[in-house]
Amino acid sequence: MSASVEALSQHWATAVFVLVILVVCGAMILVSAFVGGRTRGRAKNEAFESGVVGAGTAQLRLPAKFYLVAMFFVIFDVEALYLYAWAVSVRESGWTGFIEATIFIFILFVGLVYLWRVGALKWAPSMRKTRSRASELPEG
Numbered sequence: 001m002s003a004s005v006e007a008l009s010q011h012w013a014t015a016v017f018v019l020v021i022l023v024v025c026g027a028m029i030l031v032s033a034f035v036g037g038r039t040r041g042r043a044k045n046e047a048f049e050s051g052v053v054g055a056g057t058a059q060l061r062l063p064a065k066f067y068l069v070a071m072f073f074v075i076f077d078v079e080a081l082y083l084y085a086w087a088v089s090v091r092e093s094g095w096t097g098f099i100e101a102t103i104f105i106f107i108l109f110v111g112l113v114y115l116w117r118v119g120a121l122k123w124a125p126s127m128r129k130t131r132s133r134a135s136e137l138p139e140g
Helices: 003-035 064-088 090-118 128-136
Strands: none
Touching: 064 090
16 A cells, blocks of 8 residues: 555545535535525614623723732632642652742742732722821811
8 A cells, every 4th residue: 555545544534524624614604694684784783792782992991900910810820730730749759849849839928928018919999098188187
């Protein structure tokens, strides 16, 4: 048997699968083009999601706190993945792996304490505004 015939005999199922997928996709596009409605109107072009007509634009200005929380999530999610992989192979890694994991956790803990001290985790409004207003009130 030649090399091309042998390669074809090994991959014929994949070729048939790809061919069937292309035929199904093409059929769905053609059927929807012939059967689908052709009415035009102002309401047809409006965005409509979950029974609510959209109002305004989709571009919102979010405070930086939202992005900060997203970064916290990514950092601690990566930490959890690393520690899970370490926990699975704890016997193979020995004391060296334990010391490395401890250093890793300590560095992340120092970063968390720093963010806490800076105030990056505070979501409530600052108390400075209420204190300054309270000092303006007359005594007595």
